[in-house]
Amino acid sequence: MNQAITRREVSVLSFLSSRSAIGSRSSVKRFAAQTLLLVLVAGGVLSADRCRAAAPGLIEFSLGNNALLGIPIMDFPSELIVLARDGQLHTLTGIAKENIRTLDASYQPATTMEMKVDLQKEFGRDFEVISTQHFLVVQPRGRGERWPELFERSHRAFVAYMSRRGVKIRRGRFPMVAVVMPDSAAMYAELQRMKVDVKRVAGIYARESNRVITHDGGHLRFIADTVRHEAAHQSAYNYNVHSRVVITPRWVTEGVGQMFEPETMVGGQSGLQTRDRVNQSSLNQIKTRYDGGRSPEFAEAVRDLVGTNEMFNNPKTTGDAYAVAWAMMFYLAEREPERFQAVLSGTASRGTYQPYDRFARLNDFERWVGTDIDQFAKKVSWFLKSL
Numbered sequence: 001m002n003q004a005i006t007r008r009e010v011s012v013l014s015f016l017s018s019r020s021a022i023g024s025r026s027s028v029k030r031f032a033a034q035t036l037l038l039v040l041v042a043g044g045v046l047s048a049d050r051c052r053a054a055a056p057g058l059i060e061f062s063l064g065n066n067a068l069l070g071i072p073i074m075d076f077p078s079e080l081i082v083l084a085r086d087g088q089l090h091t092l093t094g095i096a097k098e099n100i101r102t103l104d105a106s107y108q109p110a111t112t113m114e115m116k117v118d119l120q121k122e123f124g125r126d127f128e129v130i131s132t133q134h135f136l137v138v139q140p141r142g143r144g145e146r147w148p149e150l151f152e153r154s155h156r157a158f159v160a161y162m163s164r165r166g167v168k169i170r171r172g173r174f175p176m177v178a179v180v181m182p183d184s185a186a187m188y189a190e191l192q193r194m195k196v197d198v199k200r201v202a203g204i205y206a207r208e209s210n211r212v213i214t215h216d217g218g219h220l221r222f223i224a225d226t227v228r229h230e231a232a233h234q235s236a237y238n239y240n241v242h243s244r245v246v247i248t249p250r251w252v253t254e255g256v257g258q259m260f261e262p263e264t265m266v267g268g269q270s271g272l273q274t275r276d277r278v279n280q281s282s283l284n285q286i287k288t289r290y291d292g293g294r295s296p297e298f299a300e301a302v303r304d305l306v307g308t309n310e311m312f313n314n315p316k317t318t319g320d321a322y323a324v325a326w327a328m329m330f331y332l333a334e335r336e337p338e339r340f341q342a343v344l345s346g347t348a349s350r351g352t353y354q355p356y357d358r359f360a361r362l363n364d365f366e367r368w369v370g371t372d373i374d375q376f377a378k379k380v381s382w383f384l385k386s387l
């Protein structure tokens with residue numbers, strides 16, 4: 001499956017990285033409502049000196065014709081980022097940014113029941129909303145338990161795999177919402193409604209809405225890899241492996257996504273070995289493009305990915321970027337779990353929307369991984385050879 005066209009991360013918040021090049025951090029007001037810490041971020045992310053003296057509580061803001069409640073997360077000069085009660089992040093600009101009303105109340109996430117009712121209203125009578133232990137699954141009526149079971153199984157496998165490697169998992173405050181549209185045309189219409197512009201995907205996880213959106217119009221076999229990949233993003237962003245309001249290098253997030261594509265990662269079989277968990281399409285890509293990791297370009301690709309997201313952004317190198325990101329994260333997870341954990345907790349606990357330049361990314365990497373890039377690339381290529 002060609003990764004470049006079957007999926008794409010929706011970096012709705014990517015404007016932040018480009019802005020960081022021109023805006024200075026001091027131009028950014030930071031809100032640090034106490035609730036925010038509980039809701040989204042690992043403890044201690046926002047240090048006291050960065051907090052505004054008066055932490056704002058609940059606000060009312062308008063979105064189209066709807067009045068919604070939420071808390072402000074970040075106040076940029078022309079945009080206000082707000083976390084709504086259902087866990088969606090909204091970017092308010094212009095009049096919407098000015099038209100907010102502070103309420104004398106504290107932020108409470110919506111209950112599962114409230115969200116279920118709202119989703120039913122949003123998608124209408126052709127859809128049903130199924131609640132499982134961790135999800136609210138919106139699907140066309142009468143599609144049974146197949147999708148809810150798939151999402152539950154993927155999520156449980158994710159938690160088990162991460163926990164076994166010492167990654168600190170913490171349950172999010174919002175049920176995860178997965179939307180299954182009847183076919184691909186309906187999925188694209190839904191993505192358009194969400195103002196997400198993608199082509200030729202089988203599904204996506206959108207960090208802003210915090211939803212996975214996919215469709216039931218093809219053979220699950222063909223889209224299952226993508227669904228597992230996107231579900232892993234959702235699990236990671238909701239269970240404290242990444243933070244939705246922190247700028248995370250894409251090799252880290254996509255490496256995790258790629259790792260969970262193989263059926264064996266969520267199948268629950270026992271007695272599996274590293275070799276059984278390999279993402280075969282990523283491994284093949286590395287064999288073809290980098291002589292299995294032995295070519296000098298491999299270390300260069302590793303360096304590029306650690307320093308910037310450029311390889312992901314350039315359509316010519318997107319496929320390579322996913323494959324090398326997989327190799328890096330899979331190596332760490334399978335052979336150096338403490339380093340794996342250090343990369344994940346280190347990236348997740350950076351400041352809210354704090355810019356992350358190449359120099360800092362390279363520095364952090366060498367500290368977390370305990371070696372320089374060339375040495376690391378060598379270890380990864382030996383590992384790949386052993387598979």
Ligand SMILES: [Zn+2]
Nearest residue numbers: 008009254257
């Ligand atoms: Zn992805």
